[in-house]
Amino acid sequence: MNKVFVTGMGAFSSLGNDVGSMFAGLREGRTGVRAFPEWRQYNGLYSHLGAPAPAYDVMKIPRTVRRAMSRMSEMASLAAFEALAQAGLAPGAALNSPRTLIIMGSTSGSPFTLETYFRKLFEKHGPEGQLSTSFFKVMNHSVAANVAAAIEFNGALLSPASACSTSTQSLILGWELIKAGLYDRVIAGGADELHYMSAAIFDIVQAASRTYNDRPEIASRPFDKKRDGLVVSEGAGVLILESEKIMSARGATPLAEIRGGTYQCDGTHMTQSSAETMMTVMREGLTRSGLKPEEIDYVNAHATATTHGDGEEARAISGVFGSDMAVSSLKGHLGHSLAACGALEAIACVEMIKSSVLIPTRNLDEVAPECEGVRHLKVNTPARVRNILSNNFAFGGMNTCLLISEV
Amino acid sequence: MTVSSNIIEQVNALMKTGFEIPAEKLVPTATLVGDLGLDSLDAVDMLVYIEETLNVKVEGERLANVKTLQDVYVLAQESLSNESLQPQAPLHLEAQGSQ
Incomplete structure (x- = not known):
């Protein structure tokens, strides 16, 4: 079976429009969340918080390509350019191969x-x-097709859509297909754009933060006793995955290894994943990666600051790894970027491995009783990080986890 | 047909904002495809922009004979002239409401 490596990464996030800016923001403990008082005009919407990406320039994308793009495709295309550049790959004809595949998606079309x-x-x-x-x-x-047009790619293309686990599915599927020898290179990721209806989707089911509308910097607080729901954001994450063979042949530098992962549907409830099904997906992910629980140094939690999900995830992580597992969520910094979050968090995990520092959960002042049972990180924590498990869960009972290792 | 300067200005403005065409390229003899780089998708959008800008209805079939920017000016002018000759629009909303 082929090993699969990350050779390039591109990020668009509420903390910055490239990988360096995003990770600097994470290390500095900043948040991209801000108030959206203009959303007060929408009847029935009570969450007036969001985390937009900073302004950006799209003129490097030709008009005849850009005209078919919404904001999510623009961000994904610019992230793809960054990822390709880091991998030492140029957009255009040289990319085209029947053994290269784009896998990208979004929650829905442009809201x-x-x-x-x-x-x-x-x-x-x-x-x-x-x-x-x-x-x-x-x-x-739309995102996958537009990225293909932007990077002038002619070849295989897939577009999974599983809301907040979309880009994690893209990465896992890419790993599976390269490992199986069907493809040599996969350009994987996901994107979503911030719109008041994205907040409303969660607000309607009382899963979006409402009580911190006038204090946006402390609104998204995963695992915290005073959490009251998630804050939607936007962004795009793109990773270049390559087989060891093709990477070595062209002398590319690996940033990290994708060791495995899995995506499973719990099939019981649209919004309330249970700790039991979360444990199932993490255990299966470990099995597929060949890693044992004791070999994992850190779990990057999905934890979006909802009252139900955070407690279930903490219980699940504790059940699989025990109480000493280092855990944090990045949603306090980045907000919840929906289809982009899995790829953005995978990128952050690679940066944590490279820099030997674990990013804590922002706004975690007092761990909620139902979220205890793991070692919550509250400050930047220096550590040698060999293996990371990163969770992402989505509406529809979609549970995913991705295993990332140092090289 | 004589085209008013106001029509020319409005068409040029929508060509600049809608299709990012530099002002120096907007000469009457410019061909839409060869000189201005427009294609069939742009042509559809151009009609929408003309309709919204001038508040007129443009017959899509007439696009087949539009080759140059001057043709666009004439199309816009004629559409505006035809509009002024049309009777008031039927009370569509009231008819719907009575069903």
């Missing part, structure tokens, strides 16, 4: 475009006045 599309549809009582490119922004594989 901004969906809103304008249907508003006009209802106003006009039909499709009159719709732009030719609108559909390309709302189709389910």
Whole structure:
């Protein structure tokens, strides 16, 4: 079986629009969350918080490509450029191979475009006045197709969509396909754009933060006693995965090894994953990676600061690894970037391995009783990090975990 | 057909903002495909922009004969002229509401 390595990474996040900026923000303990008082105009929306990516320049993407892109595809394309550059790969013909694959997705098509599309549809009582490119922004594989166009890629393309576990699924699927010898290189990731309906999706089921609207910097507080829900954000994460053979042949530098992972549906409840099914996915991920629980140095939790999910995840991690496992969540810094979060957190994990420091959970002042049972990190923690398990869970009972190792 | 300077200005403005075409390229003889780099998707959007900017209805079939920027000016001018000759739009919303 082939080993699979990360050779390039690109990030767009609320803490910065490249990997260096994002990880610097994490190390400095900053947050990208801010108040959105303009969302008060929306009836029935009580969470007025979000974590947008900083402004960016899209002019490096040609207009005829960019015209089919919403914000999520723009961010994903720019992240892909960064990842390819770090891997020493140029966009264009040299990328094209029947053994290269793009796997990218998003929670849905562009919510901004969906809103304008249907508003006009209802106003006009039909499709009159719709732009030719609108559909390309709302189709389910918009991010993958647009990234392919941006990097001038002709080849295999897949677009998984499993909400907040989308990009983790992309990475795991990439690992599986390279390991099986079906592909040599996978450009994997995910993206989502911030829109008030993204907050509303969680607000409707009382899973978004509401009580910190006037204190955004402390709103997203995973595992904390005073947590009251998640804060939506946006971004894109792209990783270049390569087989050991092709990486060595071209003299590329590995940043980390993808050791394994798994994605499983718990099939019981749309919003409330249980500790038992979380334990199942982590144990299966370990089995597929060939790693034992005692070989894991740190668990990067999905923990979004919801009252239910954080407690279940802490119980699950404790059940698999015991009470001494180092655990943190990055949602206090980054907010919840939905389909991008798995890739962004994988990138952060690679940076933690490289820099030998574990990033703590921001805003974790007092661990909630139901979240005890693991070693919560509250400060930057120097450590040799050999192996990391990173969790991501999503609506629909989608449970995923990814195993990342040092090289 | 004489095209008003106001129409020319508005069409040029939408060509600049909608398709990022530099002002110096916006000359009447410029061909949409060869000189301005537009394609069939852009043509559809160009009609939408003209309709929204001038508040007119443009017959999509007429696009087949539009080759140059001057043709676009004429199309816009004629659409505006035709609009002014049309009777008031039927009370579509009221009809819907009575069903």
